[in-house]
Amino acid sequence: MRGAQVKPLPEGVCRVAAVLQALGAEHAPVLLDEAARTAQQAADALDVALGQIAKSIVFRRQPDDAAVLVITSGDRRVDEAKVAPLVCAPGQSLARADAAFVKTATGFSIGGVAPLAHTRAPVTLIDAELWRFDVIWAAAGHPHAVFRLTPAQLRAWTGAPVADVTVR
Numbered sequence: 001m002r003g004a005q006v007k008p009l010p011e012g013v014c015r016v017a018a019v020l021q022a023l024g025a026e027h028a029p030v031l032l033d034e035a036a037r038t039a040q041q042a043a044d045a046l047d048v049a050l051g052q053i054a055k056s057i058v059f060r061r062q063p064d065d066a067a068v069l070v071i072t073s074g075d076r077r078v079d080e081a082k083v084a085p086l087v088c089a090p091g092q093s094l095a096r097a098d099a100a101f102v103k104t105a106t107g108f109s110i111g112g113v114a115p116l117a118h119t120r121a122p123v124t125l126i127d128a129e130l131w132r133f134d135v136i137w138a139a140a141g142h143p144h145a146v147f148r149l150t151p152a153q154l155r156a157w158t159g160a161p162v163a164d165v166t167v168r
Helices: 011-023 040-044 080-087 099-106 128-132 151-158
Strands: 053-063 066-072 094-095 122-129 135-138 145-149
Touching: 011 145, 040 135, 053 099, 053 128, 053 151, 066 080, 066 099, 066 128, 080 122, 094 135, 122 128, 122 151, 128 151, 135 151, 145 151
Parallel strands: 053 135, 066 122
Antiparallel strands: 053 066, 053 094, 135 145
């Protein structure tokens, strides 16, 4: 292929790939042709159920500005009222994080926030709804990158507790 330009992997994808390799993961990140900024886009690109997408929702705990990462099933919505008592001390509250905070706190842009390989470790919770599936897919550090895993691997690799954090 004369003249073909090889593009390096984005830095976030490299971080995720390195962590997955160190963990002995079976599956490396996959780059999709189309962006998968939303759970629906990822599910469509992978031809899987929406619930199999492990989406990352980042909150900003106030007043200490800690990042709180909730990894939830793509077909569910996070209930802040369920999350707050699990991660906040008296006098603290949660707010949705803006794009700048997400990038600074995790090292990833919205649409590519992986459940691991953050530049600063967030407070993390995993939605119990992910256990409806044997295989799930998570963002791998870039809106075009995902990786395959199981809910049990997600728990083992992040060390995060599993909780009921969604709206019914």
